Amino acid sequence: MTYREVIAVEEFRWLWLGQGLSLLGDQFAQVALAVLVYSRTESALATAAVYALTYLPPIIGGPLLAGLADRYPRRRVMLWCDVLRAMLVAVMAVPGMPLPALCALVFGVVLLGAPFSAARAALLPEILSGDRYVVGSALQNVTNQAVQMLGFAIGGAVIATLGPYRALALDAATFLASALAIVGKVRHRPAPARADGRRPAMGSSVRTGLRLVFGDRRLRTLVLFAWLCGFYVVPEGIAAPYAAALDHETLPVSLVTGLLMAAMPAGTLIGALLYGRFASPAGRLKSMGWLAMLSCAPLIVCAARPPLEVVLALWALSGVGGVYQIAANAAFVQCVPPAERGQAFGIAQSGLLAAQGLGILAAGALAQRFGPEPVVAIAGAAGLSCAAALTMLWTESRAEIIAKVHAATGHPRGPSEPSAPVRV
Incomplete structure (x- = not known):
């Protein structure tokens, strides 16, 4: 494809x-x-x-x-x-x-x-x-x-x-x-049909969506993977003070800030081009945990206060790891019933934005006291720990989703991809 x-x-x-x-x-x-x-x-x-x-x-x-x-x-x-x-x-x-x-x-x-x-x-x-x-x-x-x-x-x-x-x-x-x-x-497509044929009230819909997302082990893990961005978004949120703290006499702070803010999107752009074009459906799901850890691990090196060129490379590498969100999104779609996708995506997106906002807010407060470099490194270490824990949880669920993806795409199952019952 x-x-x-x-x-x-x-x-x-x-x-x-x-x-x-x-x-x-x-x-x-x-x-x-x-x-x-x-x-x-x-x-x-x-x-x-x-x-x-x-x-x-x-x-x-x-x-x-x-x-x-x-x-x-x-x-x-x-x-x-x-x-x-x-x-x-x-x-x-x-x-x-x-x-x-x-x-x-x-x-x-x-x-x-x-x-x-x-x-x-x-x-x-x-x-x-x-x-x-x-x-x-x-x-x-x-x-x-x-x-x-x-x-x-x-x-x-x-x-x-x-x-x-x-x-x-x-x-x-x-x-x-x-x-x-x-x-x-x-x-035009009609509104999605529900199993009971009724249209739920808004409050009931919210409660149903929360139970759906957090009551299912697979969806809960995938949503927490998405919310990891609260850790690796920290560098972009404090790029300006980070630029001011770097030792660069020849470049204006505004230009360095722009370069830092562009580093992660550039890495994600490169990673997404390669990931979407060359990785197989099952390969994306299997690599998701490793890429999630990659999105946070390079940030730890910022504790050593490296020069601008190294910082740009580290942040771009973190952006490459962030492409795991593509696989997480696709797996989320596979696990959510079509009639409840809107509510489920809304809850996931709200948490995503909350994680970003709170992460940037906390990082700004800490950077004011300790400086931007250690704050970025701490965010990377905390994110890596959470990503590693989620990766272990993910290994318990991914076989079911890989089997479902194979059924949807028609890709044959390889010898290392065991069959598993799939439930929605």
């Missing part, structure tokens, strides 16, 4: 293009918001607080609103979320918008991202079946990392040319473009 074969699926192709365009607009909007808030307040705390708003809404809204993707047709949920977000960002683009109103609008835009992401994640396995889903997920990962690097690289130039308000208007236009792609190229 190749990227070209996946892109040939029309529905996926347009979802992929729309997502990439919308994500690029979001990168411009992040830079624009930082410029707007700092220019008005000249406060780093206020700027950081507005940035924190991108973490809080999904933590709250993910479990509550993600269930919409299981109650209503997923195409409709995505369409309404895109249209509403376009309207909110368009209001943000009005010059002179008061700062409290700007914060409220940011909260609303990010909140609507929870049901959109849940609906999209739940719809994708219906568009791409078997190994196509894994390759499609890898392609999305590659695209997200590339767009993130591109957005941060040229975002400042875009803001300097267009100004922050026009950049926000551009972001609103990308949401509309995504909505048009959904309307024109994604076919």
Whole structure:
């Protein structure tokens, strides 16, 4: 299975293009918001607080609103979320918008991202079946990392040319473009049918989703694998103080900060290209634990305070290890009943963002006291310990999921891949 074969699926192709365009607009909007808030307040705390708003809404809204993707047709949920977000960002683009109103609008835009992401994640396995889903997920990962690097690289130039308000208007236009792609190229599918034929209340849906995710050993392990990012995201969160602490007389701190922030996405981009293209379905699942440990282990070397070139290589290597998330996501899909995927993905995504936000917040507080290098090393050591424990738990579950993947993709089972009963 190749990227070209996946892109040939029309529905996926347009979802992929729309997502990439919308994500690029979001990168411009992040830079624009930082410029707007700092220019008005000249406060780093206020700027950081507005940035924190991108973490809080999904933590709250993910479990509550993600269930919409299981109650209503997923195409409709995505369409309404895109249209509403376009309207909110368009209001943000009005010059002179008061700062409290700007914060409220940011909260609303990010909140609507929870049901959109849940609906999209739940719809994708219906568009791409078997190994196509894994390759499609890898392609999305590659695209997200590339767009993130591109957005941060040229975002400042875009803001300097267009100004922050026009950049926000551009972001609103990308949401509309995504909505048009959904309307024109994604076919309507009815809401997923439940075994009992009833549509559960929102509160009941949240409780059912929590029981599903944490009551199943396989899903619980996979979700904890995903939440490991709270450890290896620490370097990106404190890249600026890390850059200031490095001994580099010839390069400005801002440039070094940008290089450090780009190192992990660059590693993940390279790893995802190789992982999605050359690793077999069973090979991805078998290597997941080792790659999870790789995502954290290189960070421990930062305790030795190596020079910039070595730090960039270490962080890029950590990014390569982060591609295990592709396999974890695919295995999660295999284990969740289709009618409950939206709620399950919403809970997993909320925890993912909470882990990132709390990890960065804790790292910032510790770096203020002890310096950034030991904090990155401690995060790497703690993450490696958790990854090793999860890898041992994973060996108890992966045989069942590998058998299920073989059944879905038609790949023959090798001699080292024993048969196991599969349950959902």
